[in-house]
Amino acid sequence: MIDDKLSIIQNLTGVNSSKLNYYLEVQRSNEQIKIQINRLKILHQLIKDINIDMSLSDIVERVYDRLPQAVPCSFLGLALAEGERLVMTAAIPINASLGQPLPKTSVLWQSYTGCQRLLYNINTNPEYICQLVNEQDPLEGWGLKSVAIVPLLVRQKVIGVLIVGDKQSFTYGDSELNFIEQLADQLAICIENARLYKEVSKAKQEWEATFKGVPDPIFLVDKSYNILRHNQRISDVALAAGESGEKTKCYRVLWNRSTPCESCSLQEVHQTGRGVYRQIQNEGAVFDAFYYPLVDSAGEIYAVILHMKDVTNKVKMEAQLMHSTKLVAIGEMAVGVAHELNSPMTVIIGTAQMMQRDMGKDDPRLEWLDDIISCGMRCKKIIQNLLSFSRQGQFSFNKTNVNEQVEKVLSLIHYQINRNSIRIVKDLDPALPLIMANGHQLQQVVINLLLNARDALEECEGEKIIHIATYVQEQKWVVISVKDNGCGIEPANLTKIFNPFYTSKEASKGTGLGLSVSLGIAQSHGGTLEVESQPGVGSTFKFKLPLISNGGEY
Secondary structure, three states: OHHHHHHHHHHHHOHHHHHHHHHHHHHHHHHHHHHHHHHHHHHHHHHHHOOOOOOHHHHHHHHHHHHHHOOOOOEEEEEEEEOOEEEEEEEEOOOOOOOOEOOOOOHHHHHHHHOOOEEEEOOOOOOOOOOOOOOOOHHHHOOOOEEEEEEEEEOOEEEEEEEEEEOOOOOOOHHHHHHHHHHHHHHHHHHHHHHHHHHHHHHHHHHHHHHHHOOOOEEEEEOOOEEEEEOOOOHHHHHHOOOOHHHHEHHHHOOOOOOOOOOOHHHHHHHHOOOEEEEEEEOOEEEEEEEEEEEOOOOOEEEEEEEEEEOHHHHHHHHHHHHHHHHHHHHHHHHHHHHHHHHHHHHHHHHHHHHHHHOOOOOOOHHHHHHHHHHHHHHHHHHHHHHHHHOOOOOOOEEEOHHHHHHHHHHHHHHHHHOOOEEEEEEEOOOOOOEEEOHHHHHHHHHHHHHHHHHHHOOOOOOEEEEEEEEEEOOOEEEEEEEEOOOOOOHHHOOOOOOOOOOOOOOOOOOOOHHHHHHHHHHHOOOEEEEEEEOOOEEEEEEEEEOOOOOOOO
């Protein structure tokens, strides 16, 4: 009995007591370490599960699912600053305060403005617990008894507060508060990253929308001629997008070449470091091409922006304007010529007619006077046709006899054709119906076609023939056909001949505007201009104009 008492006393006061206390302390420390390790694992897994493209509601929900494994939690919320307000942004479970600004009398504002972590227990007021203001706090309506409030810090700036709550009293202490503070630090980083990601995504979307919204083709081309990006304004380029190898080379996609261009503007940009402007032609279209360098942080050019603007219609209008300006000058000269020639021609014709009346019917000189009068009348007709052709401002459409317009043109340029030993063969359909057209513009097209045919025959040997015909095709078109047996056109050039300023003639013999202007006139009449040609055989141009329908329109 005495031995048992001594043993008990030793266990309580002696060496055994010290061993027991040490063991218990170690056990408690191990349990705390296990709790901390578990919390760190949970914290690591939480941050790993959160993606920058997640919404705040998704982030709060993901954290709320795992948080009870680390600390007791029946409520989790985020209140973020929006200007001068503190708004309840996300919460689980959802309460009436969600989306609403919190009153500045709330204890949440105390944590936000003071940048301090707080423990708040309803209806209790220990020293380490924050004071509750006189007015009722929104927290009291959330059904919580213990709340931990921790500010969210990003680069030493408070962006809001994290709220963790429980329905039991005195749930949280310093240990739990430390863990919640670590969680708040990680969440603040995630929230800021998500915000930055949204801003970058929004800027990227706006830039891409602007890039794709530009109606002109834009390309980003690297030093190796690869198209890195484009706004899909050319259908052929869309086929090359995302493919590797030669199919993405700009010279293949844009110019249908197998090697880089001889005078490549991209190389000029890389060499000079400055923007370059070129006007280029591609498959019947004319483009203003602007090349701009893109420079990296080291000051090196790593790519070039190519902006192509389709100016085909603009160039055609400029060409027509230039041609019209020439016609104005011709008209002014024609008026002067008419004044100078009409008077002497009238005298010549009148004198010859008076001499005819004075001569007898058997006088052999009557035939000479007939020739003088006939040639004089022909000269007056030529002058009248020239004045009619050069007259400006009459661009209205009227019922027009196509054959008459062709005859007027032939009377004007008959001499220019005949002096080159070229025979003109006419095959004009006498039953050709009237069409709605502008006679002066029709004459302009026929003159261009006849002069081009004359030039095609200039270097040819043997008989030179221009065949001009009018006929109805498919009960839909009135066709003016001009055919020659000249040198013809190479197949590779057939797609280029209607481009403004394209010409195979010497600089002194042509500007390359005739066919471009003629095509524009044909299209303005609702028609078209077609060509068939074989090198060494000849060419046929067909000026097709729509017939008048029963309603008087075409």
